[in-house]
Amino acid sequence: MAEDNKxxxxxxxxxWGDCDPAGMIYTPRAIDYAIEAVEEWYREVVGIxxxxxxxxxxxxxxxxxxxxxFIRPPYPRSEIDMRVRVESLGKSSLTLxxxxxxxxxxxxxxxxxxxxxxxxxxxxxxxxxxxxxxxxAAYQAACGD
Amino acid sequence: MAEDNKxxxxxxxxxWGDCDPAGMIYTPRAIDYAIEAVEEWYREVVGIxxxxxxxxxxxxxxxxxxxxxFIRPPYPRSEIDMRVRVESLGKSSLTLxxxxxxxxxxxxxxxxxxxxxxxxxxxxxxxxxxxxxxxxAAYQAACGD
Amino acid sequence: MAEDNKxxxxxxxxxWGDCDPAGMIYTPRAIDYAIEAVEEWYREVVGIxxxxxxxxxxxxxxxxxxxxxFIRPPYPRSEIDMRVRVESLGKSSLTLxxxxxxxxxxxxxxxxxxxxxxxxxxxxxxxxxxxxxxxxAAYQAACGD
Amino acid sequence: MAEDNKxxxxxxxxxWGDCDPAGMIYTPRAIDYAIEAVEEWYREVVGIxxxxxxxxxxxxxxxxxxxxxFIRPPYPRSEIDMRVRVESLGKSSLTLxxxxxxxxxxxxxxxxxxxxxxxxxxxxxxxxxxxxxxxxAAYQAACGD
Numbered sequence: 001m002a003e004d005n006k007x008x009x010x011x012x013x014x015x016w017g018d019c020d021p022a023g024m025i026y027t028p029r030a031i032d033y034a035i036e037a038v039e040e041w042y043r044e045v046v047g048i049x050x051x052x053x054x055x056x057x058x059x060x061x062x063x064x065x066x067x068x069x070f071i072r073p074p075y076p077r078s079e080i081d082m083r084v085r086v087e088s089l090g091k092s093s094l095t096l097x098x099x100x101x102x103x104x105x106x107x108x109x110x111x112x113x114x115x116x117x118x119x120x121x122x123x124x125x126x127x128x129x130x131x132x133x134x135x136x137a138a139y140q141a142a143c144g145d
Numbered sequence: 146m147a148e149d150n151k152x153x154x155x156x157x158x159x160x161w162g163d164c165d166p167a168g169m170i171y172t173p174r175a176i177d178y179a180i181e182a183v184e185e186w187y188r189e190v191v192g193i194x195x196x197x198x199x200x201x202x203x204x205x206x207x208x209x210x211x212x213x214x215f216i217r218p219p220y221p222r223s224e225i226d227m228r229v230r231v232e233s234l235g236k237s238s239l240t241l242x243x244x245x246x247x248x249x250x251x252x253x254x255x256x257x258x259x260x261x262x263x264x265x266x267x268x269x270x271x272x273x274x275x276x277x278x279x280x281x282a283a284y285q286a287a288c289g290d
Numbered sequence: 291m292a293e294d295n296k297x298x299x300x301x302x303x304x305x306w307g308d309c310d311p312a313g314m315i316y317t318p319r320a321i322d323y324a325i326e327a328v329e330e331w332y333r334e335v336v337g338i339x340x341x342x343x344x345x346x347x348x349x350x351x352x353x354x355x356x357x358x359x360f361i362r363p364p365y366p367r368s369e370i371d372m373r374v375r376v377e378s379l380g381k382s383s384l385t386l387x388x389x390x391x392x393x394x395x396x397x398x399x400x401x402x403x404x405x406x407x408x409x410x411x412x413x414x415x416x417x418x419x420x421x422x423x424x425x426x427a428a429y430q431a432a433c434g435d
Numbered sequence: 436m437a438e439d440n441k442x443x444x445x446x447x448x449x450x451w452g453d454c455d456p457a458g459m460i461y462t463p464r465a466i467d468y469a470i471e472a473v474e475e476w477y478r479e480v481v482g483i484x485x486x487x488x489x490x491x492x493x494x495x496x497x498x499x500x501x502x503x504x505f506i507r508p509p510y511p512r513s514e515i516d517m518r519v520r521v522e523s524l525g526k527s528s529l530t531l532x533x534x535x536x537x538x539x540x541x542x543x544x545x546x547x548x549x550x551x552x553x554x555x556x557x558x559x560x561x562x563x564x565x566x567x568x569x570x571x572a573a574y575q576a577a578c579g580d
Contacts, residue, residue, distance in 0.1 A: 016316075020310070021199065021309050022265075027211060027307075032450075035450075051166065066176075069209070162455050167456075172452075181307075184306050222333065318470065321501075350457050352508060355504050363497060
């Protein structure tokens with residue numbers, strides 16, 4: 001739940017092995033961190049794990065688009081505050097904004113992630129199930145978004 | 146070099162471990178594959194390795210933006226034809242389009258990668274060095290882009 | 291199939307992003323490369339994909355032990371000849387040796403991978419299915435192991 | 436510092452993307468988790484970052500051997516208690532034991548990691564620097580190892 005209109009966030013420390021020989025984060029690892037934060041957000045805020053969504057509810061939520069802007073380079077051991085907000089909650093699709101921030105609240109990178117709910121069997125778009133939609137809508141409202 | 150106006154491509158087979166429990170490619174791995182293709186393109190087409198650019202030439206080429214659209218899901222052992230084209234070659238920045246295609250030339254996913262040349266010491270934008278620019282411009286022309 | 295007693299091998303070029311700020315391969319990536327080679331060996335030599343083993347045959351083959359010795363450091367763009375041999379083919383378990391070699395046939399690293407066939411439902415050891423065992427035994431014999 | 440003879444540990448939640456289509460952790464990710472724990476142990480217990488060791492002290496600590504036994508399969512969202520102990524502290528080499536435990540203190544997997552201190556320039560073994568050795572020896576003693 002968003003507490004006091006404060007979006008969900010988690011700390012991610014940049015691993016040595018997520019940086020490349022230039023000494024900064026290797027590009028795809030920022031996307032790894034963003035999705036890690038979204039997965040945790042699902043567990044903490046939505047209250048439903050991806051295992052449950054995929055194997056009990058019979059839906060899946062593939063990514064249809066991801067974008068990432070890099071503003072400041074994170075280095076090994078940089079502590080990144082990963083914040084998750086809802087940009088839009090559609091009929092089948094969900095767009096999340098995941099910002100990776102430094103101690104001063106300035107961005108290392110900003111990710112936009114668009115996922116679409118589908119039926120696992122037919123691979124076709126389905127309405128976002130109510131038990132997923134309700135807590136997301138509540139979170140979005142609590143954040144003032 | 147682009148042969149007969151045909152863009153550079155390399156085959157990437159989707160690893161089992163690059164897919165998640167839903168059975169499809171895990172989102173960030175598509176970006177891994179795209180950058181792998183760009184790294185190989187640098188070696189084959191530009192003729193200069195990233196080690197040379199970073200540690201001999203004293204420049205670095207961090208990603209400033211990456212986008213990826215997912216159109217069809219790749220599964221374990223899918224063979225992806227990774228094609229690299231130049232969208233724009235600026236003063237300091239280079240924008241590449243990396244398409245991951247199936248056997249019929251239809252896209253699994255499409256990546257746009259924007260990198261910027263900087264000096265390693267001052268972390269400021271610099272002109273793309275001539276020995277990098279020339280083969281990229283030649284490739285872009287050979288592709289008809 | 292092993293041709294002329296020559297073990298299966300595939301080339302793996304070390305990606306920039308698989309190396310860490312020290313400039314050499316990041317330890318776990320050697321295991322990634324070894325398993326990538328084993329997966330390809332299954333497809334080429336055993337003739338059966340891991341998807342088939344897991345979802346059609348109803349068995350799974352978790353790793354029970356992995357070891358890796360590092361002898362020479364691979365750098366970005368090092369070309370590694372990944373060779374797969376059978377050390378032992380038991381009732382339920384299979385031990386493979388995966389060597390990562392340079393151009394002179396000298397090892398970068400050497401991996402031993404022990405997997406065990408289990409039933410997916412009960413998670414208990416089962417006999418290695420005949421259609422898997424036969425081509426592995428033939429390969430082992432062809433290699434003179 | 437080891438508190439009350441209790442070894443250093445950190446919690447690692449298994450990411451969805453670290454599991455493969457069989458639904459369990461992909462083998463090399465256990466090694467990733469172990470090294471992540473060791474990196475954090477260096478920062479917290481040894482008090483020196485790998486950046487400092489590599490770029491200020493001029494030494495490097497490549498892995499010479501890694502072993503991992505898998506006892507219980509971790510699934511997505513499993514919480515793993517990663518514990519780091521010292522097995523042996525030699526002249527140039529350091530052997531660590533990293534156990535990944537469940538809530539009942541039972542192992543998911545157990546890793547042995549052997550690293551060797553070298554000079555970055557000559558790539559030859561050197562004595563472990565005193566500022567690294569002292570806190571490691573103190574930790575080893577505090578753990579009763």
